[in-house]
Amino acid sequence: MQDSEARMIQKIFTQQDQELFAKLSGDYNPMHLDALYARRLMFGRQVVHGIHLLLWAFDVWLQGKAETVELCDLKADFTATVAVSETVECYVLSDCCDEGVKIRLTVGGLRVAVIHATYVSGAAAVNPAKANLLFSTPQREECERVPVNALGDLSGRVALHLDGEAVDRLFSFIPLYLSPVQFAVLLATTRIVGMKCPGMNSVFSGLLMKFSFNHFTLPELLFRVSDFDDRFSRMIVEVSGSGVVGKLSVFYRPAQKIQSSYVELSERVVCPDLSGQRALVIGGSRGLGEVTAKLLALGGADVRITYHRGAEDANRVVDEIKSGGGTAEAVALDIVAPKEDIASRIGDHWNPTHLYYFATPFIFDGSRGKFSAALFDTFCHYYVTGFLATFQALKARGVAPRKVFYPSSVAVTEIPLDMGEYAAAKAAGESVCQFLDKTEKETDVLFVRLPRLDTDQTASIVRVDNMDPVPVMLDIIRQLK
Amino acid sequence: MPLLNSDVIIKLRTIFREIFDDDTMHIAPSTMREDIEDWDSVAHIKLVLAIEEEFAVRMSTEEVSSVKSVAGFMKAIERHFCDR
Numbered sequence: 001m002q003d004s005e006a007r008m009i010q011k012i013f014t015q016q017d018q019e020l021f022a023k024l025s026g027d028y029n030p031m032h033l034d035a036l037y038a039r040r041l042m043f044g045r046q047v048v049h050g051i052h053l054l055l056w057a058f059d060v061w062l063q064g065k066a067e068t069v070e071l072c073d074l075k076a077d078f079t080a081t082v083a084v085s086e087t088v089e090c091y092v093l094s095d096c097c098d099e100g101v102k103i104r105l106t107v108g109g110l111r112v113a114v115i116h117a118t119y120v121s122g123a124a125a126v127n128p129a130k131a132n133l134l135f136s137t138p139q140r141e142e143c144e145r146v147p148v149n150a151l152g153d154l155s156g157r158v159a160l161h162l163d164g165e166a167v168d169r170l171f172s173f174i175p176l177y178l179s180p181v182q183f184a185v186l187l188a189t190t191r192i193v194g195m196k197c198p199g200m201n202s203v204f205s206g207l208l209m210k211f212s213f214n215h216f217t218l219p220e221l222l223f224r225v226s227d228f229d230d231r232f233s234r235m236i237v238e239v240s241g242s243g244v245v246g247k248l249s250v251f252y253r254p255a256q257k258i259q260s261s262y263v264e265l266s267e268r269v270v271c272p273d274l275s276g277q278r279a280l281v282i283g284g285s286r287g288l289g290e291v292t293a294k295l296l297a298l299g300g301a302d303v304r305i306t307y308h309r310g311a312e313d314a315n316r317v318v319d320e321i322k323s324g325g326g327t328a329e330a331v332a333l334d335i336v337a338p339k340e341d342i343a344s345r346i347g348d349h350w351n352p353t354h355l356y357y358f359a360t361p362f363i364f365d366g367s368r369g370k371f372s373a374a375l376f377d378t379f380c381h382y383y384v385t386g387f388l389a390t391f392q393a394l395k396a397r398g399v400a401p402r403k404v405f406y407p408s409s410v411a412v413t414e415i416p417l418d419m420g421e422y423a424a425a426k427a428a429g430e431s432v433c434q435f436l437d438k439t440e441k442e443t444d445v446l447f448v449r450l451p452r453l454d455t456d457q458t459a460s461i462v463r464v465d466n467m468d469p470v471p472v473m474l475d476i477i478r479q480l481k
Numbered sequence: 482m483p484l485l486n487s488d489v490i491i492k493l494r495t496i497f498r499e500i501f502d503d504d505t506m507h508i509a510p511s512t513m514r515e516d517i518e519d520w521d522s523v524a525h526i527k528l529v530l531a532i533e534e535e536f537a538v539r540m541s542t543e544e545v546s547s548v549k550s551v552a553g554f555m556k557a558i559e560r561h562f563c564d565r
Contacts, residue, residue: 077502079523104502111519114502205523231542232526369518417515462522463542 009060009090013048017170018084021052024166025187026138026158027194029202035084036309040256040286042459043081044362050078050204051190053088053113055174055183057103060090062173067122070179070211073100074246077206080112088112097121110367132219133184137163138191144199148228148252151235154197155224160184160242181219182211185244188221193250197223197237203253203461205234209246218242228252233461254459259286260470262294262320269474272481274299276353280346280401281305282335282390283358285314287455288407291469292356293317295477297326301354304346306333308359335359335386342393352394354480355401357387363457366418379425388432391443400440403480406433406447413449446480486510489536489555496531497551500524510552532558 022028027049030037038046054076062069082088086107095101100118104111138161146154162184167175174183193204220241227236233252239245260268279296283289284305294317297303303321307314307330314330321328331345336359346352359382365375387406394401408430411423430447437445452458454466490510498506501519514520520528529545532538532554538561540548548554 077527079519111502229530231545232530234526234530367518368521369515418521460522462526462546 007060007064007092010087011056011090012087013052013082013084015084017052018046018048020166020170021049023137024163024170025049025051026140026161026191027051028140029143029194029200031202032194039309039362040456042253042456042461043083044364044457045081045083047081047083048088049190049194050076050113050206051186053078053082053105054115055171055186056088057090057105057113057115058178059171059174061092061095061101061103062177064092064095065121065173065177068177068179069119069121070213071182071209072118072120072211074115074117074207074209074211076113076115078113078204080107080110082107082112108367133180134159134161134219135164136161137166141195143194144196145201146196146198148230148233151198151225151228151252153225155222156192156196157220157222157241158188158191158196160188160219160221162187181242182244184219185209185221185242189239189246189248192221192223192237192239193248197225198235198250198252201253201255203251204248205251206249207246208249209239209244211244213243223248231463251461253461257287257454257456257459259290259455260294262298262324262326265294265470266298266324269295269298269470271295271299271474272478274301274477274481277301277481278350278352279303279354279356280352280394281356281358282333283307283360284356285310285317285330287358287457288450288453288469288473289356289358290317292358292473292477293328294321294326295470295474296354296356297321297324297328299477301327303328304350304352305330306335306346306359308332308334335390336381342390343397351397351399352401353403355391355394355404357390357404357406359386359390360457363422364418366421368418371420371424376421376424379421380428383425383429384432387429388436391436395440400443402443404433404436404443404445405476405480406430406445408433408447408449410449410451444480446476448476486555489558490551492535493532493551493554496528496535500527500531508551510550510555512551514549528554536561538562 018032022033031041032049035046089106091104093102093104103115105113162180193202221239222241223237223239225235226238235250237248237250274296279301281289281293284293285307293303293305305314318328318330333345361378361382408426411419412427415423433445433447452466453469458466494508497508498504536558540557544557
């Protein structure tokens with residue numbers, strides 16, 4: 001059956017949905033709940049729980065049922081993440097007793113999950129464990145941070161919970177038609193992965209479950225890591241109990257990238273003398289901006305960094321620099337806000353001699369082989385108009401920066417298939433740099449096509465050789481001295 | 482016993498169809514990553530894992546990153562069979 005022939009239902013997952021599902025399942029991983037934290041992870045945004053997608057798909061499917069169902073086999077692949085506030089489409093592609101049900105979820109045409117389940121109808125199995133389910137939400141716990149070298153021995157068990165009130169607020173048909181024990185088992189899998197095994201650094205990528213009608217009395221799910229493939233940081237978590245055996249496929253995602261501290265840099269590098277330089281670092285709370293700010297301060301520059309949402313990160317950078325004897329301030333600035341007064345934000349009497357411009361959204365947001373005009377527009381707000389507006393706002397105060405650095409990218413040359421919009425916007429930014437360099441006689445503008453450097457933005461579950469940003473940025477600072 | 486290319490491509494086709502959720506997908510040795518829209522890094526890992534399981538081989542990290550086509554997978558499978 002083609003997608004166009006299948007029944008399609010849409011949903012937008014909201015922050016409230018995220019919080020309700022976390023309460024219901026006990027999976028409070030901040031990747032799902034904390035927008036500020038999640039922006040620094042490999043997806044660059046807060047994402048919907050995979051099991052929430054699966055259960056919503058079941059809710060759509062069960063809408064057409066008149067009898068209860070017991071699952072027999074279940075296979076789910078979560079092929080891409082779904083961000084909060086994105087519109088997800090659910091297609092029930094086929095559904096018959098012999099072959100089961102097949103459901104596909106997409107976002108803007110991109111496949112994000114495929115679910116295939118076989119089942120029996122009308123079984124309404126009198127499951128002896130049902131009476132022993134804990135009809136409450138799991139107690140909120142701290143997310144475990146299991147290191148890679150401890151994964152091999154990892155095992156444990158979780159109790160099965162099913163809180164009726166929370167269920168009713170999220171689902172309409174699952175409570176009527178799906179086996180409560182199986183429902184609770186599925187909820188427990190996300191708690192195992194997101195909170196315990198491995199917890200914080202998890203990406204739930206799929207599951208394979210076989211349900212049985214064996215009698216059991218203890219409503220719990222046992223888990224243990226049965227395999228870890230260090231080529232891909234991918235683990236298999238075997239689960240068993242409560243009438244199910246299965247395998248959960250999980251990636252161990254990279255943690256937030258911690259850049260070298262000010263003290264470490266002071267021991268590692270010899271900075272040129274930058275005294276007299278007043279450096280404005282746009283987007284200096286993390287990544288390349290953070291590294292640049294610290295190197296500039298080490299050389300004796302008077303540094304002001306701007307941040308959009310990461311006040312905590314920005315204050316940490318400033319505190320580090322000040323503790324080490326450098327000079328720095330942090331100011332909030334939204335570079336794409338139409339009426340943002342850049343000049344007054346950075347201080348009326350503080351005129352930067354140098355501008356380093358690192359403002360950026362999440363860069364890996366494109367789809368392979370597709371060019372999104374909307375995404376290109378977003379990138380242009382940061383890399384073209386935002387950059388130009390910043391320079392013009394500074395110039396309007398009467399003193400334009402003498403030197404400007406603009407970080408372009410090798411993507412302009414290589415044009416990766418999922419980064420067409422990014423490459424095009426950076427290329428446009430380069431043109432703006434060349435234009436300014438020709439028209440602004442008092443200002444030198446340098447742009448460099450940077451290689452893939454080690455930051456939050458370039459973190460990946462696939463091993464990639466990212467370069468150390470310190471020598472790269474140090475070289476640029478020397479060029480701009 | 483050496484593998485026949487025709488057997489390999491049939492098995493690879495089954496794997497590709499499963500991974501890309503497309504029962505009508507056609508692949509040939511000349512099929513490149515660029516030809517399949519959804520062949521991103523995560524799909525690539527899933528392909529590698531499924532192929533390794535099917536053919537009982539294990540590819541090195543370098544091999545995994547160097548494969549950019551169906552022919553690349555076929556060569557990797559053949560290489561591991563010859564090494565046995």
